[in-house]
Amino acid sequence: MTPQGQKKPKSFYPLRWPTDEANGQQTGRQYYGQFIDTARRFGIADLLERWTGRSDREIRVQTLTSYLNLVSRAGLGYLLNFSLMRVEEAWNLRTNCLQIEKDPSFGDIYILQGCTTKTMSDSQALWVTSPSARVAVKAMQVVANLRTESALSEPNAHPETKATASESRYLIGYATEPWSKRGSKANHSLRPGIPYLARALQLFDPEQMRITQKDFELARMVTPTLSDEFAVGKIWPLAWHQLRRTGAVNMQASGLVSDASLQFQLKHVTRAMSLYYGQNHSRVRLDEKAHTLYVRTMYEVLGRQLQQLASDRFVSPHGEKRKSEIVRLISATDARKVINLAKKGIASYRSVLLGICTSRAPCPYGGIDNIAHCGGGDSLEQPKPCADVLYDPAQLNEVEALEAILDERLATAEAESPLRASLEAQKRSVENYRHAIQQM
Structure with a gap:
């Protein structure tokens, strides 16, 4: 090693052939030739070329640092996707951030623990994450451990660097490899700046990232x-923030967390809902800001869905007059107004098999797994479909699939049994639905 600030001779670097006639006989140094030769010997040349975009002629030992940075940033993006964390929160995670709670009811629960960016006193904030996050954390730990070892081997390292040797060191830190220009000498009490996500674009095929008409329409539905x-x-x-928002949108659209559950004062219908909404449930307390973003996104999505009800796509079994009454408050152009209607509970949108239910009250007839009342099949005389339903012709294939199941079960159902009566009522609802959409 050379004293800090003193320029190293070219013969110091082992991954090149010395040009100052040094051959290592006197110093004992060993030279390995160009780094690309070492990369080929260890089978990583193609890996570096693929993910850093450098050719054989361009690959240097510094290329390895670029690749390690890419691993850390890919891991960062992965954790953001599966936690709803802010990038600042994930950027400051420690190497021991991943915890696995063994719950007797839910099994293994994977949790990321870190500090929130808004509440400085909360250093124990928790985010439920996917079990696959373990892979990302492990890869990032390998890079962090390598860089800590490298930094501690540098005699001129900054004093704060030695403090990072504990298990609570940062998951993402400085590049401290010997060939790094400043990482080993940086003040590690100051965090490195968060890179732009665009710097990791070599991870993606540019053509796959090009916005299509369908992409644009979907994005407008989520963000007007x-x-x-x-x-x-x-x-x-x-x-980076798009990953957090996309997670909230996908959670809302997944069906695991439904708007119907909100009507029942956040009752836990599925395990995922229990984990998401459970304040202190199973000892898991979620980040309040993530919850706020989720609710806001939910209303934005709901607002866009409500706007679609005014289109010609949906029809009321009671005629155009009834549909006009249902959508009279919904503006096809003012998204903010519709979102406010959803927030106030004035307008409602719940997907059912025949289309959309607009009732603001919980349905006592089922509606999702039984369409007898939706389509008026529970009335033996004049059909009396639900007044709050809007039929969607796009559901025809799903309805016909249900009809095939009904026919199959009717073939074996006992005469005059409650099961047969229910199946026949649903069969009549299917016929009423088909008749209504054929009149469009």
């Missing part, structure tokens, strides 16, 4: 106020 940088044909402008 998209800026001009989002347009068909352009490359999607990635940002």
Whole structure:
């Protein structure tokens, strides 16, 4: 090693052939030639070329640092996708952040523990994550451990670097490899800046990132106020926060957390809901800001769905007059107004097999797994479909699939049994639905 600030001679570097006539006989140094030769010997040359975009001629030992940075950033993005954390929160996770709680009811629960960016006193905030997050954390730990070992082997390392040798060191830190320009000498009490997600674009195929018409329409449904940088044909402008928002949107759209559950004062219908909403449930307390973002996104999605009800796609079995009454408050152009209606509970949207239920009250007839009342099949005389249902012709294939199941079960159902009566009522509802959409 050379004293700090003193320029190293070219013969110091082992991954090149010395040009100052040094051959290592006197110093005992061993030279390995160009780094690309070492990379080939260890079978990582193709790996570095693929993910850093450098050719054989361009690969240097510094390319390995670029690859390690890419691993850490890919892991960061993975954790953001599966936790709803802010990028600042994930950036400051420690190497021991992943915990596995063994719950007697739910089994293994994977949790990320860290500090919130808004509440400095809360250093024990928890985020439920996917079991697959273990892979990302493990890869990031390997990089962090390597860099800690490298930093501690540098005699001129900054004093704060030695403090990172504990298990609570940061999951993402400085590049401290011997060939790094400043990592080993940086003040590790100061965190490195968060890189832009665009710097990791070599992870993605540019053509796959190009915005299609379908992409644009879907994005507008989720975010009505998209800026001009989002347009068909352009490359999607990635940002870390989009991962957090996308997670909230997917949670809302997944069906695991439904708007119906909100009507029942957040009762836990599925395990995922219990984990998400359970304040202190199973000793898991979720980040309050993630909950706020989820609720806000839910209403934005609901607002867009409500706007679609005014289109010609949906029809009321009671005629156009009844549909007009249902959608009279819904504006097809003012998204904010519709979102406010959803927040106040004035307008409701719940997917059912025949289309959409607009009732603001919980359905006592089922509606999701039984369509007898939705389609008026529970009335033996004049059909009396639910007054709050809007039929969706796009559901025809699903309804016909149900009809096939009903026919199969009717063939074996006992005469005059409650089961047969229920199946026949649903069969009549299918026929009423088909008749109504054929009149469109």
